[in-house]
Amino acid sequence: MGLLSTVLVKSYVEFWGRKWNIQDISAVVVLLALHCLCLFAPFHFNWGAFWVAMALYLLTGLGVTLSYHRNLAHRSFTLPKWLEYSFAYCGVLSLQGSPIEWVCTHRYHHQFTDTGKDPHSPIKGLWHSQMGWIFDSSYRFGQCGGLKNVEDLKKQLFYRFLRHTNLLHSVLLGGLLYAAGGFSFLVWGMGVRTVLVLHNTFLVNSVGHMWGKKPWNTGDMSRNN
Template identity: 45%
Template sequence: MPIQSTAPKHKSTLTLDWISVAFFAAVHGLALLAPWFFSWSALGVMIFLHWLFGSIGICLGYHRLLTHRSFQVPKWLEYIITTIGTLSLQGGPIFWVAGHRLHHAHTEDFDKDPYSAKRGFWWSHCLWLIYPQDEFFNYETYRRFAPDLDRDPYYRWLNRNFLLLQIPLGLLLYALGGWSFVIYGMFLRSVLLWHSTWLINSATHLRGYRNFQLDDGSRNLWWAAILTYGEGWHNNHHAHPNVAKAGLRWWEIDVTWWAIKTLKTLGLAKKVVMPVN
């Protein structure tokens, strides 16, 4: 059944969510404290968590595993990977997956794509988060687009409590390295990972080259691919969304694919969808 939206065509009334503005401003502000809390170990923690939460949690977990089901892993491992994605502070799994499935179902549609590039760079990059539209942010509405996850009690729990999971993460970082680890491992990491991820919604629909001539504006952007562990090969992905490998040419580096390939070698990843030559 095709995905339907009850949203009026070309809605013009948007309401700024000041709570979201305050939240994003606070995290960005705390990230700016990084120079005063610098240590090499804190920088290392930030880089490691950017990879763990970004490549494994978001790119491999939320995106290729949950949204597109481009491979399968045992349920216990799927839960672990999804929990890692939840720690990225990019929303719960049902919210994230539902939004991305809508993006693919209605790519660049002005109203039906949550982060449509037709609304401009800044809308698709971050403004859609602070001008939340009910059909994309109301659980009772968006849950319909991820019914497979919504049937799982653990995923419903993660979807409700993703913010609370930042508390044990913060306490662990503080215990390991004090405020330096907290600033770098939570706030600076969150800001850098947010903007890395958001570039896929914004920059890769505006700049880059195309291996496939599609009806949408998706592009392959090499520097975005580096920042997002392979997600920047976005034209490839839109052409074959269920394929586990985003980098298709030999020089299109896809770090997340390396992780999937490792899981496959270990016998943990099954039914891996590969590109058809």
């Protein structure tokens, strides 16, 4: 058996042959449903649905980049609590997990960048760094010590509440979209919009660590592209 075949078989066994928990199965179901919704997009297009999707894309994208990433994970700046919580709630609607889990994963990513403990490094393959890591919560939170690096968020009732009700908020949003504009709003506002935000984020983990210029010797695989 060649090297490539060995790697592929090993990756297949590691992914499918491991123990799956309810969180992993839920992630598969949700992401599969979102991608399936996108298949209806060409047949249910209207400008109202499109602009709703774009508005939600902007809001939830800011929730991830401004709140989850810069404000909560890196503490690059501070905000009044009402504004911090508002942006964090927008992040919840991106379906990338609760603030506690997202920040935990990202902090471990920077602590162990492109090593065996990095939750989503391409050293385990393109599929793993793009999406595969999402379906293995035991790997994400078990390799490095669980949620020990987010005590600042765990102390706050709001973030604990979002962790336990994370999926519910997107379900409610989907219901509101359907009530407001029917199936087209659901397809574009939940399906297309969410998938775009998800993959824009995931590409940083995969492509951003595999292709592009590397002007600085950072000691990891991160690149400019």
